[in-house]
Every structure is written in structure tokens, then in C-alpha cells.
Amino acid sequence: LGSLVMLILVMIFRPHFAFLGSTAADQIVNAHILFNVLILLAGLPLAGFVYRASEKIVALGTKPVPAASLDVVELSALNESALDVPSQALANATREVVRVCETIEIMLKRIIELYESADADKIKALAALDDRVDRKHAAIKLYLAKLTRNALTEDEALRCQELIGACVKLEQVGDIIVRNMLVHVKKKFERGLEFTDEGWAELCAFHSSVLANARLAFNVLVSRDPETARQLVLEKDRLRDREKETSASHFVRLRDGTAKSVETSSIHLDTIRDLKQINSLLASMAYPVLEERGLLTGSRLKAS
Template structure:
């Protein structure tokens, strides 16, 4: 048989190995994909469980790349901390060695049985999960068949001068072997296939032990390239996990490459079968990397966050606009910037009120639910303002500056609380009611819309008070508490009358809940006046009547 035909047979066996791996991966993903993702998400409560989850999922999928892409998606979405995601990848890398170990026992006799069972399941009329499991079993059978063919090809042509020249050209330099192994794994998207191919080469003495170990090191490095290159978007934070996984493989590969010659001699002494040496080295390499990096995940994750910080999203309303870092050094500039950002915080609450009004007016439950989520935006921006004020240069802060800081912090806290109460106590009950009915009853709806208008006007008064610290604006805000208290009393009386008349009390109950919620929202807005009135001595220490002697 000619040498080109030999290469064609070799390429065909490798292609069959890759296709079998692809069928196993797609079959398992189609049958258990959502469950595997849920398994990863639910097991990420601790590093140990995350490590085991990564090991188990990769053993089923036979692809650490697929596990890495799923975990990267969870990490980029903020559903999992970086430390635990890195633990998943350490487990996934060990899981890939479990798959390679299972195929290294040359169970080619299982191939016909697996393919037969797979075809029966694949052709069942009910389809569904059975069809996907059949696909996976056919893939397993093809992988066993391809591995057996590779061993036969290497046995038949191990004395071929041309084949030895071809592989001998890349076996003289370990660094070239590492690069070749990484390139093959990147192109094949499967470290398992490349490691098994290396096993077949080493088992028939086509490549020496050192070259086989170097190819395995390259396969481990190459398996970390695809998750990095296939990470969508250009956000640096989304690349922390794949880049962190690549760094662990590069560091481990560099150490292993430096120790390649003595390590290879030692392992060949323990195990004369060079093919088994390659597989065992693959397992030992990943176990050693996991053992070294697992205790260091917290500082390692902190380093990755430092190297790849979050990229601010220009469209994110929670991103501060006026908090200039340079203004921290001058309290006068810093306080002005914080006050301006606080007004922007109030603008976000005003938009939230307007969106809530639109949703209630149109009885659009989806719009009401979406508006509720704006409370988290308020919370993030409020946290940024508080953090900025905490970092002002304390040496230049005067007593007047301290009072100003207190007023801004009070305003920020009360606006944040007002947004949270609006979401929980007003919009949530309204959305719950709209889920059961078509529209809100007109009498309570019109009253709530009017009260929201008044709440928005009070918020504008609170903003003016923050900038001018005029006591007249503070008095106007305090007067508004009386109005909202009267509205609450009227709503409570109407509800009691509806209950007493055994009439329809659902609308009156909704009205009472919403009025009470808006009263609490308004109370937080009015509280912005307290620092100004307190400095003027216009606030009582308590509303309780003093006991007489």
C-alpha cells in the first residue's frame, strides 16, 4: 500500500474519532443539555461541589470545551462567582482524563454492540430523548472503532520509513510537539481525540516517550484555547474564566516541559507501555494542576479581576456620570459632583414613577413588572455615590462639609428606599392584581395615578431642597405628609365600609394597599428635609406627648 494511501487511512480514522466524539457530545447535550446547565448552576454553592460538577459534566459530554463554554456563559451572566467557575474548569480538565482513561483500554469489541443499541434507540418511533441517547451510543461505538483502526494502522505501518520520517521530524523538539498538540486540539475541538491519537502513536513506538508527553501537554493547552476564542463580545470581564483556565494550563505545561526528560524516564520505568504512560501522564498533569491551583482560587480570581476589570456599559443607567475620580482630592468639587449625581438618581426615580404610571394607565402587567426592576438600578447608583463620598480626602473636610455630606447621604438613602418601596408595595401588588384580571378598577386607578403625580412633584421639591437647603421647601414637603395620611385614612374607611356591607371588597383592598405603599414612598422623599430642619432646631426629638408631672 502506498504512503499517500496510508496517510488517507490515518486521516480517515482520526476523522471517525472526531465525528464519534461530536455525536456523543451533541447527543448528550440534546438529551440532558438544560439539566446539565442546571446541574452546573445548582452545584456552584461551594468550590468542592463545583469541582465535582465540572468533572461529572465533562465525563458525560466528553468535552471540557463544552463545559467551559457553559460555565463561561453562567459566569458572564453573573450567575456564578469567578472562584467557583474556575473550580468547575479544574474539575472539567480532570473529567477529560477520565474519558481518555476509559478509551485507553482498547475495548474495540464493544463497538458493534454500542452501535447496534444506538441505532435501535435512534430509530425508535417515539424519538425524543431515546433518539438523542442513541446518537450518543453510536458516537461511542464509532470512537472505539476509530481507536481500534488507529492502532491497527500504526501496527501495520510502524516499520514504514516514510511514516517514521514524518513523525520523527516533529519528535526531535519538545517545544514543537507542544505547539503541534495545541494546534491539533484547537482545530479538532477535542483534547480527548488528540490524546487518544497520541496514545496510538506511542503504543506502536511511532513517537518516543518524550514526544508523546509533549504532545499531551500541547493537547491540554489547546483545549483551553477554544473557550477563550469562542467567548462572545469584547467585554474583558467575560474573558476572565477562559483566560484563567488557559493560564493554569500554560503554567502547568511550562513546569511539566521543564521536567519532561526526568519525568518521562521515571514513568517509563514504572510502566513500560508507552501508550499507557501518555494516558497516565495526562491524568497526572491535570490532577497536579488542580491540586496546586485549587487552594489558590481566591487570590487567583482577584488577580484576574484586576487584570480584566469590568468594562463600564455606556448605556447602563446605574453607571455614574459625574463622579470624577480626580474630584475626590478636593472636597468642594467632590461634594458638587456627588450632589449632581444625586439629582440624577432622583431623575431615575422620576422615570420609574412615570413608567409605572404608563403601565397602570394601560393595565399593562408586563410594563409594570419591567418598571419594578428599575429599583436595582437605583440601588447600584446609590451605592456608587456612597462609595465616592466615603473616599473623599478627609484631611480637607470642614464641619460644613460634614453637614453637606450628611444631607447628600440622607437624600441618596431616602431616594433609594423610595424606589424599593415603590417596587415592592405599589407596583408588585398592582402586577399581581393585573395577573388575575384584565384591568385595574377605574376609581382606585385614577386616584393612584394622581398620587403618583403628587409623589413626583414632591421629589422635585426634594431635589430643590438638596441644592438650595431652603427651609421653605422643607416646610412644603412636611405639609405633604398630612395629605397622604388623609388619603390613607379615607382608603381604610372605604375598605371597612365595603367589608361591612358585604360588597365587593377586592377593589377597596387594592386601593388601600396602593395608597399605603405610596404614603410610605412619600415619607422617604419627605425625609430628605430632616437634616435641614434639624440644623434649624425645627424637629422634635419624638412625636410622643411628654408625660406631665
Template sequence: MPATHALMELLGEVALLLWGVHMVRSGVLRAFGGDLRRLLGRALRNRLAACLAGIGVTLALQSSTATAFMTTSFLGAGLIGLVPALAVMLGANVGTALVAWALSFDITIVYPVLIFAGLVVFRTGTRTRSRNLGRIVIGLGFVLLSLHLLVETIVPTGVSPEAKDLIAALTREPLPVLAAAALIAWAMHSSVAAILVIASLAGTGLVTPFAALVMVLGANLGSALNPLLAAASGERGALRLPVGNIANRIIGCLLVLPLLPVLADHPLLARHDPAWLAVTFHLVFNLALAALFIPALSLQARLLERILPDRPLPEDAGSARYLDPRSLDAPRVALANAAREAFRMADTVEEMLRGSRELLRRDDYRLLDELRRKDDVLDRLHGALKRFLSELGQRELGAEECSRLAQVQTVALNLEHAGDIIDKGVLDLAAKRMRRRLCLTEQQVEEAEAMHDHLLAQLRLAVAVFMGEDLQSALRLVEGKERFRDLERAAAENEFAHPPETGLPAETSGLHLDAVRDLKRIDAHFAAIAHPLLERNNLLRPSRLIRLPRAGKAGQA
């Protein structure tokens, strides 16, 4: 057979194998996924039970790699500990060895029956579970068919004595043979396929029994590479499991490799079929690893945690820093801590304002996404602060402490509302402008920037009012609200004095006025921070309206 033709057949057969395993895995997860996860959840409390669960799940999924991915996801999510996860992997290795041992028998009659029966169940099934059962049976048939074709393609029907001598010379050194078998198992993404090919090579006499046993060890190493490479880019906590799994296999290979010449030439083993010897050795090897390492998993877990410590997590901007529950017994300390958290909210709003001003002139979707995340941070800070103040309000507080608590609540609420307006109003308008490729006129940009600068000054005044009970700053803050009305009026007059022509400029005019409206609402929330202090000093009118005398009283006069 030409080399190119053989390579194309191998690629197709490996693809068929992977597709069959995928069909089995997806069918099992769709039909019994919840049951499998509950089985793992119940069994992971005990390492022996976890090992048995790993065997059962691997037999169901027909893939130790799939079991490894499932267990790694549980470990990464913190649902299970490292010790039971390692026990599951020991069981998964035994499970895949059992699959290889069972498939080493004649399967030429089995796969046509499975494919036909699976198709009938899939086409006639009326329920989702029955159709998934059909998918599983078809997948098993594809797996057996692909394995049969792989063996026929790789293993020649007849080999000359000269070729056997050459192959025997090439496979005399164990380490290169072990490395080559590991690469083959990794490329196939299936230790089952690799073991069955090795068994067929040994059965035809193409490789010696010693070389076959070495190749079995290499296949065990290679099948552990895929979960390791998949987890290499993730968190270290999830990386510990595949590292521990491959470390167990490396230790096993180091212990067994020196004994292989004795085992291969032992009279009792030499009388058996080399193919049967290869698959049986694979099963016994994994059973021995499970028995050896299960008692020492706690020690191994501690070593892995020391070698692969958790990376320091970046500080979560949305988590409260100063809301210490222990300070609730000292209300003044608790209020000071709450005030510090409110200052963090003010800093976040300031960052959002500065960023939204940048979006007036340039298109920056990355900055837009970052600013939207800052609103989520603001919401989380406000939620934590609200819960803290609610619990503090249930304590016995003095009049001054009640007043300060109400002030902190007012500040936090107005800052949170201001952030919502920036997110749902100003940023939505910026996104609309970028999406439609609109450009504000230079005058519109200057007006909007002036309003942003005014709001930043207003925010600083609001912080001064809150921090130091500064009455003059409170008066300036409310007066600044009046000045913003002048800015708003001037912007509206400019728009109507110079009406845009038809086309895109008309859209920019409406967009600009909408932004001005939202900025005015933000200014109102900043000014509201000064209201409690002004009310306590009788410097805030109940209403700006001028009360006219009633008609009846006017007539009597």
C-alpha cells in the first residue's frame, strides 16, 4: 500500500474513532449526565469509592480522558478535593484498561450489530433518552469498527524474516520505544486504540514480547498527556490533577521497566499469546498503580499543593474592603468604615465620568466594556454597603450616629444612581454613536466636555461635604446645580440656533441633547448629597415655587 494512501486511511480511522467516542460520551451525558455527576458527588467522600466511581464512569464514557476533564472541572470549581479527584483518575485508568482488555477479543461480528441496533433505536425512539441510547450504541459500533480498521491498516498481514529482524533491532532499546509509543497514544487521543494496536503487533510477531510490554508503558504515559496539555493554560488548582496522574504513571514505569526483561522471558508468561499478554499487562499495571497510590494520596496531594501553589488572585474591585462585621459592636468605627467604602464608590463614579468623556472623541470598545464593568463594581459595593448599614441600623444608636448613618445611605444611593445613569444612559449613547459611526461637531464635544468637567468638580465638592460636613462646600454644590442649568440651556439654544441639515448630523444633534439630559440627572444626584446638611442648618427651601395667595383670601382682603 502506498505510504500516502496508508496515511490517509489512518487519519480517517482515527477521526472515526474520535467521533465514535464523542457520540458515546455525548449520548451518555445527555441521557445519564445528571446521574453520573450525582454518582461522583456521592462517591467522592471516600477515596476507595471514588476510585470505583472512576472505573464506572470511564466504562460508561469509554474514555479516561473524558473522565479526567469532568473531574478536573469539578476540582477547578472547588466542588471536590484533590485527594478524591486523584482517586477518580486511578479508577479511570483501570476502567480504560478494562475496556481495552474486553475489546481485545474478536469484534468483527459485534460492530455491525451495534451500528444497526443503534440506528433502529435512534430512528424509532420517541423519547429523548431512548434516542440518546441509540446514539450510544451507534458510537460504540463506530469505536469498534475504527479499532478494527486501525489494526488492519497498521499491522501487516505478512512480514518477511528480514523485516522482523530489522524491527527487532529497532525495538531493542526500551527508552526510544517507550517514547514512540507515548507519542502514538497521544496522537490517537485514545489509550484503548494504542493498546489494541500494540497487542496486534505483538500477536503477529512484528514486535517481541519485551518491546510490546515497553510500548504498553509508553501508551500509559501518552494517554496522560492530553489532560495535562488541556489544563496547562488554566489555574494551578486544576493543573494538579493531571500532573498527579502523569506522575503516578511515571513512577509506575520507573518501577516496572527494570523488571520487564524478566517478565517477558518468564516461562509461565512465555506460553501465552503475546497479544493477550500485552492487554493483560496493561490491566494489571493500572490495578497495581491504584493499589499502590490510593493509601498515599493524602501525601501526594500535599506535595502537589506545595509544588503548584495557587496564584495570588488579583484584588476584586467589587468586594468590600472595610466593612468588617466585628466593627458593628462599635457604631462609630462601623460608620467610619462605611464612609471609607462610600469613598471607593465615589472613586469608581469619577473613573466612569472620565472614561465617558474620552468616548466623546474616539471609538474605543475596550474602554466601553471596562466602564460597563465598573458599573457592576459599583452595584456590588452598594449592595455590600446597604447590607452592612441595614445590620448596623438594628443596633442601639445615638441621634448623631443615626444622622451619620442616614447620610452614608444618601451618599451611597445617589452615587449608585449616578453610575446607573452613566451606564444605561451616557454609555449607551456612546455605543450608539460608535455603532453608527457618528461624529459630534467640535462645538458639541466642547459643550459635553465642559459638562463633564463641571460634574467632576461637583463630585469632588460632594466628597468634601460628606467627609468634613463642610457647609460652604454644600452651598457651592447646590449652586453648581444652577450653573449646570445654564450649560444645558446654552447647549439647547445652540442646537436650535444652528439646526443641522438632513442626514447623519441630525442624529448627532438628538444624541447630544440626550447626553446633556443624562448629565443633568447625574448632577442632580451629586447635589442631593448636600441636602441633609443644608436641611439641618435650615438653608434649604422646601420648594422653589412662589406661593400665590388663594382667591378667597384675596377677595376678603
């Protein structure tokens, strides 16, 4: 383009080229050098603009590098040096069990989302969370086993057992989510099945109740508040009644011959069963607190 512009200017103004050299060859060489110098001078003001434009063009074809995940490093509260002080060691173990609770809460939230939209990456991510639960469960049990080698008071020994029991139950919850509910998710999408609007609403409501009870259970583990523990066991009984209502509604839809209900019947009922089992495991985390105060008979609250 620059050469074309220069040619047009030469044709219009017809300058003398004697100053470029005494021979035609010298004039051609020097004219070429002069032309490049002029192009360079003309382009300098535009250099910044061209540089920025080039950066943007290159960036269009470059995949963004994801920021380093804060989850890559798993912190641990299980300080070995605290084992000689049981109260500190139990506090450390409690912190670590709380982290397991947080992971289980994330898993509970994500599993119901997968019933609506699932892909290989999301399924893999959920399974990875269960692996994290398993690792922390093993580490906590080992830590508390080491702690029991020391002389513990009766209260410390009971708290140690309570934390181990809670950790076992949390691991079982993780296994139900991954080994049972995730299988239902895969089955649903592999077969292209859809819940009825009523059935899906029932599942979501049931799941919401279980998630709310999970949060109560996690609070009881930390606070050991008897009133919260009592509320959790009462909610377990209410959920059992809700399960009966949900199953009855589902069978009504089956009886009416609703096609979607027939196709998704086993997934619907199995999911309700799994959620109920998860709820029972979480509710049982309240039992040690209630038993200490004589408020529990078996798995039932004593009459007030």
C-alpha cells in the first residue's frame, strides 16, 4: 500500500532524482532506502495502537489459563503435637470433622442439581469430593486412635467416641450419594428419562428437608445443644411421614397411568429411600447429646 501511494505521488509531482545518486542504479537503491525511512517515520505514531491490536488478536486464539484452585491444598487441623493435651486434640478433631460436614453439604447440594443437568465433568467432580471425605475420615480416625492411648477423662472419652461415630456416619452419607444416587443420575440421562412436574417438585421438597436437617446435625456436632438435638430427631419423624405421603402420591400417578411416572418410578422411589437413609444417619448424630441428658429411649425421644 505504501509503495502504491509513493508511486502515485511520483507520477503527480515528477520530482528530480539527481540527489539520490549519479547513476540509475544508485538512485534505485537510495530511493528504496529513503522510502523505508519514510514508512518508518510515518508508522511510529501508530506503533502503540498496532501493538495493542495485535495483543487482542493473539488473545482471541489463546485459551484462558484457569486460576489456581484454592481447593488444591487440603489443610488439616490434626496437629500431632497437640495429642498430649486431650482438650486441644479434641478441638482439632472437631474442626476437621466440621470440614467433612462442609464437604458433605456441598455433595448434597450438587447431587440434586445433577438430576437436572449432568455431564462427565460434574460427575467426576462429585466423586472427587467423596474421595476427600474418605481421606479425611481415615485421618481423623487415626488421630483419635492415637489420642486414646493417653489418659482421658470420661467426658473426653465420650467426645472421642462421638466424633468417631459422626465421622463414620458422614462417610456413609458420602457413599450413598456417590454409589446410589449418582447411579440413579446416570440411569436417568442414559435412558433420556424425565420426571413429572409433580414428582420432581416432591423430590426437591424432600431433598430440601434433608439438607436443612443436615445443617441442624452439623450444628449439634459443634454446639452439643440439647434443644437443637431434640429438634433434629423430631424432624426425622416428620420426614418419615413426608416419605409416606410422597410415595402415596407417586403411586396415585402410577395408577393413573402417567407415562413419565411409570418410566421414572424406580429412580423416584430409590432416591426418596436414599435421602431418607441419609437423613437417618445425620439425625443419629444427635443421639449422644440426648442420651447424656436421658432424653432418648432407643432412637425415640422420651415423652416430655
